[in-house]
Amino acid sequence: MFSEFVFAGAGQRAGGHATADDDLDFLDDGGTAPVGTCQRAPLGEKRRGEADRVATELASQPQVAADLWRAWGADPRLGLADGDGIWVLCAAALCAAQSAGGAVAGPDWTGGAVATLAARALDATDSELAWQGVQLALLGTLVGLQGPLAAALDRHLPDWDRERRAAVLAFLEAHGDGRCVRPLEALLARQGSALDDALAYKARHVVQVIRRSRRK
Numbered sequence: 001m002f003s004e005f006v007f008a009g010a011g012q013r014a015g016g017h018a019t020a021d022d023d024l025d026f027l028d029d030g031g032t033a034p035v036g037t038c039q040r041a042p043l044g045e046k047r048r049g050e051a052d053r054v055a056t057e058l059a060s061q062p063q064v065a066a067d068l069w070r071a072w073g074a075d076p077r078l079g080l081a082d083g084d085g086i087w088v089l090c091a092a093a094l095c096a097a098q099s100a101g102g103a104v105a106g107p108d109w110t111g112g113a114v115a116t117l118a119a120r121a122l123d124a125t126d127s128e129l130a131w132q133g134v135q136l137a138l139l140g141t142l143v144g145l146q147g148p149l150a151a152a153l154d155r156h157l158p159d160w161d162r163e164r165r166a167a168v169l170a171f172l173e174a175h176g177d178g179r180c181v182r183p184l185e186a187l188l189a190r191q192g193s194a195l196d197d198a199l200a201y202k203a204r205h206v207v208q209v210i211r212r213s214r215r216k
Helices: 002-006 047-060 062-072 083-099 113-122 127-139 143-156 162-175 179-195 196-211
Strands: none
Touching: 002 047, 002 083, 047 062, 047 083, 062 083, 062 113, 083 113, 083 127, 083 196, 113 127, 113 143, 127 143, 143 162, 143 179, 162 196, 179 196
16 A cells, blocks of 8 residues: 555656665666656645655654565665655655664665665755755765765755754765765855855865865
8 A cells, every 4th residue: 555655656667776875877767768856746735645644654663664665675666756755765764774773784775775765855846855865865875975965955955954954064074075066066156155154164175175185
């Protein structure tokens, strides 16, 4: 029943999984038409309300969520789910980590499913869904998603509080290379004044350190 709901908007094409943290091939569906921007149904629509209900139910049953995630993470439709399906998938994946005591080791987290899911969520127009993608990326140390992480920070900066902004910048400071430079520079150019002094300094520092060291 949950699976039917999650993949109801997945379409017909089979989606691939990422194979490594630094492999972004899964953002390009092998030359086929790209999956559209991840969007949730508008507030008040039945599918969005049902997705919220299912995600809340899974959050209270971490072992059930973990069992479901093992099946969903192997489903070829994972990267094609719509925004509300992605919302439930993220809830299941995050609960799976919770049931494992926060550990994210093992095939469920290294086989590419989490990277595929996190990439879809980070692309979301909904700031809370994008934050789910951030949490997955940080838990799995998905360094290959640093560009989408920086872009999501720029896109959702007005909606994310200081703690969320700081978490993304701390990850980029620890793991960033050339892939996050341009998105961070774009953020600083457009919204640098919206960051407090400490976070603005950190963002500029990340860019400067990477450029000086020529990390690519």
